[in-house]
Amino acid sequence: MSTQPHTTTPQDRSDDEEPLLSVDDLRTRIRTERETIHAVDGVSFTVNRGETVCLVGESGSGKSVTCESLTGIVPQPPAEIIGGTVEFKGRNLLEASESTLRSIRGTEIAHVFQNPQSALDPVYTVGDQLVEAITIHEEISESDARERASELLRQVGIPNAPTRIDDYPHEFSGGMQQRVAIAIALAADPALLIADEPTTAVDVTVQARLIELLRELTDGGMSVLLITHDLRVAAALADRVLVMFGGTIVERGPIEALYSQPAHPYTRSLFDSYDGLSRRGDRSARGDIPTDGCRFRDECPHAIDACAGGDQPPFYTVDDRKTHGASCLYYGPEHDPAPILHDDAAVNTLIEEPTDD
Numbered sequence: 001m002s003t004q005p006h007t008t009t010p011q012d013r014s015d016d017e018e019p020l021l022s023v024d025d026l027r028t029r030i031r032t033e034r035e036t037i038h039a040v041d042g043v044s045f046t047v048n049r050g051e052t053v054c055l056v057g058e059s060g061s062g063k064s065v066t067c068e069s070l071t072g073i074v075p076q077p078p079a080e081i082i083g084g085t086v087e088f089k090g091r092n093l094l095e096a097s098e099s100t101l102r103s104i105r106g107t108e109i110a111h112v113f114q115n116p117q118s119a120l121d122p123v124y125t126v127g128d129q130l131v132e133a134i135t136i137h138e139e140i141s142e143s144d145a146r147e148r149a150s151e152l153l154r155q156v157g158i159p160n161a162p163t164r165i166d167d168y169p170h171e172f173s174g175g176m177q178q179r180v181a182i183a184i185a186l187a188a189d190p191a192l193l194i195a196d197e198p199t200t201a202v203d204v205t206v207q208a209r210l211i212e213l214l215r216e217l218t219d220g221g222m223s224v225l226l227i228t229h230d231l232r233v234a235a236a237l238a239d240r241v242l243v244m245f246g247g248t249i250v251e252r253g254p255i256e257a258l259y260s261q262p263a264h265p266y267t268r269s270l271f272d273s274y275d276g277l278s279r280r281g282d283r284s285a286r287g288d289i290p291t292d293g294c295r296f297r298d299e300c301p302h303a304i305d306a307c308a309g310g311d312q313p314p315f316y317t318v319d320d321r322k323t324h325g326a327s328c329l330y331y332g333p334e335h336d337p338a339p340i341l342h343d344d345a346a347v348n349t350l351i352e353e354p355t356d357d
């Protein structure tokens, strides 16, 4: 097993093509009256064209704040983006004006949130909202836009789309509202879809349909950055996985490699405690994560003195392909990872896809 340090940034490139999105050392803090939370604490990753990258981790790990920081939709204040770069098609979005960001949002980068109501206006029909989303970004006649809106509804699995297009959001079920929200996000044919827990509020049948839809989109060339705490959803969709803990990425790698051999002690604990939903609380809100050294050291059964102090450990390769890395000293040149990898309790079978039972 190789223990050479992982190349730092940009990382995990699957080919020679420039990544669509390249995030480097992103830092976002949130100030409350009581404390300052380092919600995103030096996050770096890439998303290639046509690729699905999943950010997994428990509630409060920084997944959503990371994604909301990319296009500046994180509420500022209380949040403040204090460092890093977010290169999208060669532009650093952190230096872009608000008008530039506004034109990118919804056209080139679209967001879908866990709660579809946030994307739907209750006083307009879904057709009106879709037509508006289409015509804002494209010179197209009203009738053609309406036809396209109907086609989008059909694509996301709304039955009787030509009729339902004139319904209001409250006339749809929660799962259908989520699909309508996805249709609105897709209206401008974005290059990157950022989907934050899009399948959490729906039943397993709708979840399976949404997963199928997201697969079709990436087959068509769209890139997806998917936030989920559901390891089965990540298994069903991801090309690569980024595991977040305490505002940092602690493990990253291709889905097959990471799921067959979770390497970081936190990832292994995540798999061990998995019951379909995270059982852990909101750590960031409790502010009980170290702000230096390895962020996981207070809970790590393998922690040694060297894990305290300094910064989060660098990424070391876990396998010979150098695509799977863990931010843990045990994979560095001075240590042997055997005590971690021989922990049989962490063996998992979560590569299976969601089922209806």
Ligand code: SF4
Pocket: 264, 265, 266, 294, 295, 296, 297, 298, 300, 301, 302, 303, 304, 307, 313, 327, 328, 329, 330
């Ligand atoms: S660096 Fe140390 S504390 Fe952090 S995961 Fe590795 S062994 Fe545990």
